[in-house]
Amino acid sequence: MKKLMTLFLILPLLASSLLFPVHTDASEMNFSVSANIPENQIDKTKSYFHLKLAPGNEQTVYVTITNETSQEITILTSVNTAVTNDNGIVDYSQENPKIDNTLKYPLSKITESAGEVVLPAHSSKNYPIKISMPDKAFDGTILGGVYFKEKTADKSESQSKDIQIENQYAYVIGMMLSQNDTQIKADLKLNEITPTQVNYRNVVTANLQNTEATILKDLDIEAQIFKRDGSKVLHENFKQNMRMAPNSNFNFPISWGTKEFEPGRYRLDMIATSGEQVWKWSEYFTIDGKTADALNETALDIERDYTLLYIIAGSLLTLLILFLVFLLGRKSKKDEE
Structure with missing residues (x-):
């Protein structure tokens, strides 16, 4: 049975700009999201959350999710800790990534939110994310993203027989948290x-x-x-x-x-x-x-090195020739006698 292949186009996942969300045509997306920027936003020109909170403080921020269609839809949501993938890109899409041993406060561990949101046709809801800042003071940044994708129906076995490629889009709204303005250097x-x-x-x-x-x-x-x-x-x-x-x-x-x-x-x-x-x-x-x-x-596309095999084969052939020469020599000597 051929496997169903689903192509996820994560939009956007680039830390180089941290521009969240990326706007797409309505034909590509059934829903849209936008961050409700609070008063303690460090830079109010940004469309992602960049907040400064004192140790031990709590705050709830909101993302407005809008259903653009005439059908009820369900949006799967998660607050994900930022990691670095093997292409050298900051990745916000992994719900349960392997956490680095130097990371004390993963964003996913200091936030609370619902796992999904049901939206009636042509409606909007404010999706809350509760942030609980660590009690212990620290310098630097906690980084991650609030991830949204539409829940799709499971395919039946008959639908899975042929290879199918589906485009499924997702939004990520970045979230950067800090307790102070102290600048630290990466190492x-x-x-x-x-x-x-x-x-x-x-x-x-x-x-x-x-x-x-x-x-x-x-x-x-x-x-x-x-x-x-x-x-x-x-x-x-x-x-x-x-x-x-x-x-x-x-x-x-x-x-x-x-x-x-x-x-x-x-x-x-x-x-x-x-x-x-x-x-x-x-x-x-x-x-x-x-x-x-x-x-x-x-491994694929490997040029096999048969040098040792050639040496062994050559040595065996040489021994065989020497053995045959030896046998022929003995036979010749017997004939002469």
Whole structure:
């Protein structure tokens, strides 16, 4: 049975602008959302929540949801903690993401809201989100987004037999919370270096972690892989204009191309820059034989290295020829006798 494929077009999920929501044509969306900006908004020109609240304070903010259709619809909602995905983009769409170990106050844990909203035809409702600021004072930013998508009917088994692609759109309204105006700098840490796969292609990933409660902007990364003490670049990746959510991490990939993983010791040289901040690393890592074999077995678009097989086959052929020469020599000697 062919699987039903649903394509979710998340609008918008880019931290580079934090412009929430993105307006689309009525033909694309059955509903719309807009933030009701409160008096303690830091910048009232913004269409997302950017609030300053004292430690221990509580506040309820509202988003107006409007049903643009002549039918009743149900909107699924959640308040999501911002994370960084492996493309180096701040992601607000994950309801239950893996939380970084440096994040003390995930937005999802300090807010309360309903999981869904039922809207009659051509109607609007104010959707409340209760915020409870942590009692303990902190510097920096808590970041996330209020996520909205329309609930759709489940497909029957007969409808699932053929491949279908459906466009389902979603809104995210950003939410940034702080307790004071203290500016802090992002800091970047290099964690594990791991041979793995992305879409069945061999890659080595370097886990990068923003350990501070601030957005890391305009992040450029240069990464090169060498043999342990070599000077020849084996594989490399360069990427610019990435962003990281506060207290988050992501896996930066370096493609192995069409080459098989070879067991051995390697070195990763990496430079990351954000404005005037620069981080440099030179770290060793190992690809063991068991891991290399397992990943090479399932990797796509790999140019297999048959050198060892050719050497073994050549050696066996040579031994066979020598054996035949030996037998022929013995037979010839017997004939002469």
